[in-house]
Amino acid sequence: MLKVEHLTKMFGGLAAVNDVSVDFEAGKINAIIGPNGAGKSTFFNLISGLHQPTSGRILLDGVDVTCMPCDQVARLGVGRTFQTTNLFEQATVLDNLIVGHRLRTRSGLWDVLINSKRLQREEKAARDKAMEALDFVGLNHVAGQFIADITQEERKRVAFALALATDPKIVLLDEPAAGVNPEETEGFAALMRKMVDNGLTVCLIEHKMDMIMSLADKIMVLDHGEKIAEGTPEEVRNNPVVIEAYLGGDEDAAA
């Protein structure tokens, strides 16, 4: 699905990501963990094309996407969420989501001027897609509310829906459960399982160890930009190098 080979990103003299190779399998939940500053978000930015790597290769279903600009990578099926998502506060949830399907449409200025059939068709498609995504994340009931008026947890779900509206094959989720309570965290875990059940590949960064250990099929551990371990939750949990990186292995301290 997503194959990363010897990926390195230097910021000046600092290697934020250093020679990381990993293979994310289709239809699985892949987690990336590591202490703060380990290079997890940078790793996501490299895959999604926001940053260009210094060296290494990124292959998406065999297609080399290493030096592609972000918008092209998105069109090839990489959706993502950010730790914080800036949305249009004084617009409804649905209005915020419609643009998610823009990358699958082609209407330009001329279509707007003459209100072409194509534009009408594409706008309907984008609206339907937004509703579908909203339905998927279970937020039908807030479709007509302003972003400013919904809860923190609902905002996070809207960010998921926005990524889903792009019709991705793989979704990169940056700390999806940060700042939500344990009960809501359970809800996000269920949502991610639902995404995988629907044929998506999920890749997430998360600090909540309880969630990761029960959810992930495969975990990669980054520390100081380097991959220090990789494997099933059980393998990672018992890996002495990981325990060392997490200061004595107290999972709760890290979470």
Added chain:
Amino acid sequence: MLFKLGSLLMKPGAKMALLAFALVFPFLAANEYQVYVMASAFVWAIAVYGLNIITGYCGQLNLAHGGFFAIGAYTLGLLTADAGWSFWPAFVAALVMTAVLGFFVGIVSLRLKEHYFAIFTLCVGFIIYLLIDKWEELTHGPIGVRDIAAPSGFGLVDFTETTPFYYLVLAFLVFSIWFMGRLSRSLLGRTFIAIRNGDELAQSLGINLMRNKVLAFVLSTTYAGLAGALYAGMVRFIGPEEANINHTFDMITYLLVGGIGTLTGPLLGTVGIVWITQSLQFLEEYRMIIFGPLLVILVIFFPRGITGQFLTWMHHKAQSLAPGKKQKASKVQTASAREAENNA
């Protein structure tokens, strides 16, 4: 009371009422001067709609807007007064000129983000002013351009008269707003808003930043050129002061007061402030003593301007009437969630 005014603005009937008022305004006006003031307010409103595309919808603070207004005015002025063109071909040339220059300035300046973009365009605006002021062979420098042609009415109307010109400007304003309405509701308008929400998020949604920003920029400069050309045809005499940065800041004020990123905002803000300025003429420069605090209050309490505030009120009113009434509860939750986030 305010709710009512808000809902009034939203209804399609309100648009018709506004249009009807604009149509009969020359007959209601006490004198020709008032018609002239209204026509000039409309001209500025067109330019502010342009600023609204790049700054309001697309989120890029363009401080060269007044410069492009002046380029539109000078293109029309020089082509009619010096090159002997008639009004309408020169008018089209002014639009093409501002669009083409907008494209080239856009592809360079939009490589910069946020403050850097604003500072860069501030410089572009100043360079335009300097070029107009110093390039005397072409622009006549500080003397300005005289004897600019008025729009030809093809023997049917005389646009040197104030009232016919008023209707001409009104027609262009209506077209400008109509197009803006269509744009803002379209996928393209949503694309611009996505860019305003954040470059990185927009890119991750598959939006080509540069292409869309340049498009918004060219649209905005073309609007400025349209307004500038109409302005030159109205006052028939222009000078380098048209490119003064103060015009840009005036337009930003109109936009902020009316409601940035809204459809009715530029019109309300421009017409409103132009008339307030007119009625405070007797205070001369001291009118800023009234304007300053007013603006500060507005920015603090109504950051989205008059129209933005109305729309929010309207929405909440509609929500509170809707069944379920979970409005209040969710608001409290949001507040506590935000607090939690701040503490984290």
